[in-house]
Amino acid sequence: MEAKAEIFVKTAGGAYPVYVARGALEALGGIAAQCVAGRTVRIVSDSNVAAHYLAGAADSLAAAGFRQSASVIAPGEGSKCFAALQALWADFHGCGLTRRDLVVALGGGVVGDLAGFAAATYLRSVPIVQVPTSLLAFVDSSIGGKTAIDTPFGKNTVGAFHQPLAVVADPLVLATLPPREMAQGMAEALKTACILDGDHFRFMEGFAGRKPTEEELTETIRFSASAKAGVVSRDEREGGLRAILNFGHTVGHAIEKVLGYGTVPHGEAVAVGMVAAAKIGVSLAVTPPDVPARIERTLRALALPVRVAELPGGAGACNAGALAEAMLSDKKKLGAEIHFVLLEEIGRARVVPLAPARIAQLLPAAL
Ligand SMILES: NC(=O)c1ccc[n+]([C@@H]2O[C@H](COP(=O)([O-])OP(=O)(O)OC[C@H]3O[C@@H](n4cnc5c(N)ncnc54)[C@H](O)[C@@H]3O)[C@@H](O)[C@H]2O)c1
Numbered sequence: 039m040e041a042k043a044e045i046f047v048k049t050a051g052g053a054y055p056v057y058v059a060r061g062a063l064e065a066l067g068g069i070a071a072q073c074v075a076g077r078t079v080r081i082v083s084d085s086n087v088a089a090h091y092l093a094g095a096a097d098s099l100a101a102a103g104f105r106q107s108a109s110v111i112a113p114g115e116g117s118k119c120f121a122a123l124q125a126l127w128a129d130f131h132g133c134g135l136t137r138r139d140l141v142v143a144l145g146g147g148v149v150g151d152l153a154g155f156a157a158a159t160y161l162r163s164v165p166i167v168q169v170p171t172s173l174l175a176f177v178d179s180s181i182g183g184k185t186a187i188d189t190p191f192g193k194n195t196v197g198a199f200h201q202p203l204a205v206v207a208d209p210l211v212l213a214t215l216p217p218r219e220m221a222q223g224m225a226e227a228l229k230t231a232c233i234l235d236g237d238h239f240r241f242m243e244g245f246a247g248r249k250p251t252e253e254e255l256t257e258t259i260r261f262s263a264s265a266k267a268g269v270v271s272r273d274e275r276e277g278g279l280r281a282i283l284n285f286g287h288t289v290g291h292a293i294e295k296v297l298g299y300g301t302v303p304h305g306e307a308v309a310v311g312m313v314a315a316a317k318i319g320v321s322l323a324v325t326p327p328d329v330p331a332r333i334e335r336t337l338r339a340l341a342l343p344v345r346v347a348e349l350p351g352g353a354g355a356c357n358a359g360a361l362a363e364a365m366l367s368d369k370k371k372l373g374a375e376i377h378f379v380l381l382e383e384i385g386r387a388r389v390v391p392l393a394p395a396r397i398a399q400l401l402p403a404a405l
């Protein structure tokens with residue numbers, strides 16, 4: 039693959055490239071060599087991903103002259119913890135990593151967030167290249183520089199902004215991604231289309247219900263990655279615009295909170311949250327009446343749920359009162375109003391401040 043990037047994320051520290059191309063993994067070494075002066079690389083991956091792609095990544099880095107070694111963590115959200123972070127610091131120390139060297143995060147959002155935070159903090163920050171392998175990481179977590187671990191105080195409660203030097207996204211790795219994980223990424227990709235691009239929404243409507251071709255998948259990754267890159271470029275630290283990326287997430291997070299984090303996959307909670315937000319938008323005369331049904335149809339065809347009752351335990355626990363309360367406890371520090379993302383049409387979003395009591399009133403008809 040020729041290492042030519044078409045997407046760039048502009049940050050205060052300069053712009054970095056996002057390579058989206060089949061076979062990009064083979065170019066990893068060459069790309070990394072352009073990023074740093076040092077020649078030591080620590081790859082961080084999880085055991086599922088490492089089984090398929092670690093050897094290829096390591097070979098590419100070795101061929102470019104890097105002394106490479108790897109930390110392989112256990113798969114799953116449980117690895118975004120302080121113990122795993124400390125273990126990575128120890129590994130970085132053990133392989134003699136310096137600030138001229140490089141960390142490569144090879145995996146989904148868990149690996150990206152954990153390795154990203156380890157890199158952000160070790161020696162007051164060492165460079166990182168993100169190599170996403172889950173659809174969610176392609177379209178969302180690998181771009182934007184947010185890194186974190188979970189703590190007893192909550193999910194992603196301790197972290198840092200640490201922008202990568204490059205993102206190397208090879209859609210070929212999706213061949214081994216389990217279908218349910220694929221659906222999580224599709225939920226985020228559809229969210230991006232909902233808030234930013236009606237044409238891409240129609241494109242996704244077209245392949246929903248069947249297996250998208252490799253070209254369609256690559257197109258969706260390119261679209262979502264460049265849309266997220268655009269938003270991050272204009273609002274690196276979440277001043278305002280980046281808030282529209284939270285479409286479906288206010289209700290989605292509340293569902294996750296009420297059911298217990300990890301009980302329901304994030305993308306599935308967000309899918310239900312998008313339908314709820316669309317319906318609330320209709321009630322407030324912001325969203326055209328046909329929008330909820332279009333979103334619902336497309337989500338269903340992407341094997342995603344659209345009602346709380348479809349989530350395990352959701353029918354009883356996720357009532358309007360419990361969800362409104364969960365939203366409020368989440369946002370206490372921002373004052374009593376909740377910044378709710380509504381669609382003015384498919385492809386255009388607006389943030390509307392809503393009092394929790396008003397949300398609780400509108401929610402029953404939206405769930
Ligand atoms: N930093 C951000 O901006 C941001 C944004 C969204 C989500 N996140 C975080 O991302 C995490 C979720 O990410 P995720 O959904 O990628 O989860 P994940 O990293 O746990 O990956 C999901 C599963 O798929 C496996 N997997 C990944 N790629 C594979 C491949 N190519 N082949 C086979 N198996 C593969 C993993 O081993 C894991 O079991 C959460 O912790 C969330 O907080 C961060």
Ligand SMILES: [Zn+2]
Binds near residue numbers: 226287304308
């Ligand atoms: Zn999300």
